[in-house]
Amino acid sequence: MNAFNDTLSRVLYIDVKNKKFWVTERKDLFDKYIGGAGVAIKLLQEECPSGADPLSPENPIIFAVGPLVGAFPLASKTVAMFKSPHTGDLGESHAGGRSAVAIRLAGYGAIVIKNASDMPIYVAIHGNKVFFRDATTLWGMGSSLTAARVMREREIGTGYRSIMRIGKAGENMVSYASVTVETYRHFGRLGLGAVFGSKKLKGIIISGKQTLQVTNKKTYKDLYDRIYKEAVNSQVMKKYHDIGTPINILNLNNLEALPTRNLKQATFEYAEKISGENIAQNYLGKRVACAHCPTACIHLANLREQYSDSPYFYKTTFVGYDFELLYALGSMLGIEKPEDIFMLIEEVEKFCMDAMSSGVVLAWATEMFEKKLITENETDGLNPEWNNTKTYIAMLSKIVNPPNAFYKAMAKGVSHAAEIYGGKEFALAFNKNEMPGYHTGPAAHLGFLIGARHSHLCNAGYSLDQSLLLTQDVAPETIIDKLIDEEAFRQILSSIVVCFFARGIYNLDLISQLLATMNINYNTDDLKRIGKEIHAEKYRFKCREGFSFDKLEIPGRLFETPEPTQKINKEFMRAALNYAKEKIKCQ
């Protein structure tokens, strides 16, 4: 192929200390590892020195997109990689919004942020130009929405730009602070927001809308139409656009697998109230989409709140909700009313902190207080109790601005706090990352423990629990083999980079055809091999930074609260982990 021009292999390096930027051609990486997660892990290995303090200038931030972004529908995600201040090993987080398309069409396959600024700044990337803007006045603002509005009003690119920003949680380096994109999407979980904060980087705005060349125009259009039709008409995507992921509240509750009140129970008596069905019917205000995704899975609820000082004074806000939020800030805290969950979501959004980790940390603190293992001395005069939204809102604020050592500990996650204050057996975290909302059986929890992504902690485990373990006895080794195979496949999805919701559409054969239109030639065997290599490279980084299978702790609560398969026991879990250790091998 002569003169096929693609800007994917251009990596934009930004040094926020010296306010410098440059572009390096990295065809070597993109040819071997496709893009997205594959390229990001190699860049992270290159840029992050062994043993680096995650909140020091040494820790880089890597963003990477893939070849299909900007070309095909549902290829809408950006992969972020960094050393996580929350777990101390691999930080990987994915977000959509307009970020991926904006990075790709600005002419880059990856962005590397190096060093730390001595003053608050935000970075504006418009095509080939990078600007360092003074963000002193934005630092410390109560709501991240206001900071985003300022950036929006001052910068070009309306309609095709992405705005990433942190809130006070990131500025104050809460270890599970997130970076918010386009108000409703997040680089969540592992503390990318804190890494932004440590660099005094308030945000990044990026815009671009270049052409992407294809090898054969007709084939390209035909393949595009095939995916578009599947995305819009098929049952595969239906569950994401109709009720959305919150459909799982009732599904899991019926299975008796919905973590409730710090997993003291796996059913919630108010599940109907906080269900996706009820919320869609009574609160759904509108739906929005990520760039280049016709699915529009982002569900926004209408929250109407009355001001306490006036009977005829209200405010109305759109609040984004998903299954994981309804679990973490709902059932996990025993919250009975959707409005109360929305108020908690609004609060974590304002500060830009991870909703799942926040909910689990609050749930642990509630149980600690209930068991009198902590008192008002630790809680700074508050009485945490299930379903007490007001107290939880006050506590979130104290986590972000800690008045004492207890809240400082909570700002570093539930494992850290439990290490100091006790209650480890009900501190629900896996390798220090707070649990997601699936108590479906051993496969889900094993997936959380050994997943190489550690972002949503999402993995194939909960479906294995339901499709296999619910009805038959399966050896722990088989579960691990299946989890690792699925993980390797997902490395391909996160390298091209498509949304995991589209995994039912993007099979290896189709991916191979799509890549060919972008002048990248891999057959399905090549793809499988690359998926495994990327998985191994992630583990290489994790192990280098101290991850060890032997150090993995399983919260005792998992063995106490029954789950649907009734197959969780210590022997099964340990046998599985020993096998995983053999199979993955930390080098």
Added chain:
Amino acid sequence: MSKLSVIDNKRCVGCQSCMFACSRRDGNAGLSNSCIGVKSASGIEGDLTVVVCRACADPPCAKVCPTNALIPKKGGGVRLQKTKCIGCKLCQQTCVIDAVFWNKEENKPVICIQCGYCVGYCPHQVIKLLK
């Protein structure tokens, strides 16, 4: 002639499928050749606006073109004669609804020809080709 019209911008989810479709007419991917725009009025939390050329009967963009590169069409709208265009952007500045888009790679405007290709890719019936 048919005209591209926004039927209900409140149904728009901001997926940009129309923008990508418009750019894909010539067979390439990306967005540089798109002349339909979706933008938020005040962030994603606000309403989305869909910007399409209204095919004015007496097009202001054509009136300001110093080289007559924009030729008014019967029934409204303009046709761009690329070889005449000097890339001065006067047409873009004149259009009060920002419906003259810009292809930076060519340094020329992108002008809607009311073909309706985008309509086939709107999953929520926001836009329509009206007679």
